[in-house]
Amino acid sequence: MTERTFRIFLGAGLFLLLYIAAINGNTDLILYYIGLLVFEGVTNWQLPKILTAVKNKVSHNEFIEEDSIGDKTAAKHRVSSARIPFEAERAMRLVVALILIIPLFFSAESLWIIPWFVASMLLLAGLTNICPMVMFFRWLGFR
Numbered sequence: 016m017t018e019r020t021f022r023i024f025l026g027a028g029l030f031l032l033l034y035i036a037a038i039n040g041n042t043d044l045i046l047y048y049i050g051l052l053v054f055e056g057v058t059n060w061q062l063p064k065i066l067t068a069v070k071n072k073v074s075h076n077e078f079i080e081e082d083s084i085g086d087k088t089a090a091k092h093r094v095s096s097a098r099i100p101f102e103a104e105r106a107m108r109l110v111v112a113l114i115l116i117i118p119l120f121f122s123a124e125s126l127w128i129i130p131w132f133v134a135s136m137l138l139l140a141g142l143t144n145i146c147p148m149v150m151f152f153r154w155l156g157f158r
Contacts, residue, residue: 016063018104019144025052026138029115033130042119045130049112049119056109059102098156103149106157110148111137 032044055061114133118126140146 016066018061018063019141021061021063021141022137022146023141025111026134026136026141029130029134029137033134045115045119049115052108052112052115056105056112059105061104099158101157103152103157106152107146107148 029045029048032048036042036045051062111133115130118129136147140149
């Protein structure tokens with residue numbers, strides 16, 4: 016599973032969870048969603064890499080050395096020009112989690128548009144493979 020496909024699932028899943036929360040008034044599932052994003056952002060155990068490794072039955076050592084693209088030899092010889100040794104995808108997940116937490120805990124009635132906007136942007140970023148937030152973080156110097 017690529018990051019692009021995972022963004023599509025993140026956006027579509029968030030739309031579904033927001034719809035369920037609008038019907039039931041229960042935001043517990045959205046909190047689990049935010050927990051997943053925080054877990055991936057903090058630990059760098061990204062679900063697309065884990066699912067790809069399980070699908071291909073990759074050993075533990077190969078999974079650790081594998082690059083986000085999947086090319087092990089290019090990852091060893093690549094010289095990074097990043098000023099900040101933190102991946103832009105991880106930063107994106109943490110910022111999305113933070114943006115989703117704000118309306119849940121502070122005045123959800125007046126900030127209801129923010130989670131729907133985040134869901135539409137994640138879905139759009141997955142469909143077009145252009146994520147402005149990741150581009151911004153890479154511009155700042157993240158890997």
